[in-house]
Amino acid sequence: MEIEQINKYVGSKIKDYRKAFGLSQEELAKKIGVGKTTISNYEVGFRSPKKPQMIKLSEVFGITIDDFFPQTDSKKINVSTTLSEINKISSQLEEPRQKIVLDTANVQLEEQNTGNVIELKEYTYTYFDNPISAGTGEYLTDGRQETVTLPVEFDADFVAPVNGDSMEPEYHHCDYVFVETTYDLSDGDIGVFILDGEAYIKQLLIDDEGAFLHSLNPKYRDKPILTESDFRIIGKVIGRYSDED
Known part of the structure; x- marks a missing residue:
């Protein structure tokens, strides 16, 4: 100018x-x-x-x-x-x-x-740092147990991170999932399971052909739960949280 x-x-x-x-x-x-x-x-x-x-x-x-x-x-x-x-x-x-x-x-x-300041209340949870697999599988109990604080409230027994993309679009890699320890899961519930020594977050499907761990992402195949499988229910997923929320 x-x-x-x-x-x-x-x-x-x-x-x-x-x-x-x-x-x-x-x-x-x-x-x-x-x-x-x-x-x-x-x-x-x-x-x-x-x-x-x-x-x-x-x-x-x-x-x-x-x-x-x-x-x-x-x-x-x-x-x-x-x-x-x-x-x-x-x-x-x-x-x-x-x-x-x-x-x-x-x-x-x-x-x-x-x-104008919004105070976020923090809630403390038991946290397993070993990821629950939404892919190839991880052994949950190998992880270190500690505590974590998050700005959401669920009546959960523990929290664990998700690894992989097999449960997208509902659950993403690095999401936190809140788990209620229970064996009472029904067809269609999302839960955390141990199958042959590996921990998964999957949907439980039960039909006339048997029981399966189902991935929400269609590019992954269902994992059949066989009579000879080492299968355990860890708990029901009751919520999720992401740092991007």
Whole structure:
């Protein structure tokens, strides 16, 4: 932007702020110690305020010097009526009274920010760090038992991470699943199972042909539960949580 364009831009901002504060050119001139024609020349871009005058103008309007110049993000300055009234009145106060206004504004800002804070309650669960497979299988009891806190509440006996994609789209890799320890699972329930030494999160299917561990992802085949299989029910999946939730 050329110097002439900058001068016109600064001048237009001075005019905008002056009008927002309800000041005449003569009134503004008195406040910053210049003549009325000087303000007129500023506003049309014939002259540009020097640094001392820019400082005084920013003090009158309660803004920074940068606010007179084009913004790098191309956002226009919008002075609300309420803000203009606040600045107009506070600029006429003596410094001790201005500090009272500032202190009050800080208290209001702190209350506003505090009111916008959402506190998430955390719940603690027993956690197995060894993943429950949604794929090739993992041995659950090889994992280390510890505790984990999560911002969701389930009546679960333990939590474990999911490994693999065979239960998508319902359960994704690295999701946490909440498990209620129980042997009472029915056809169609999602549970955690041990089959031939491997731990799985699967859907239990029972029909006339037998029982199967079913994957929700169609690219995986069902795993039959045979008479000779080493099969155990660990529990029922009652919920899930992802860090992306």
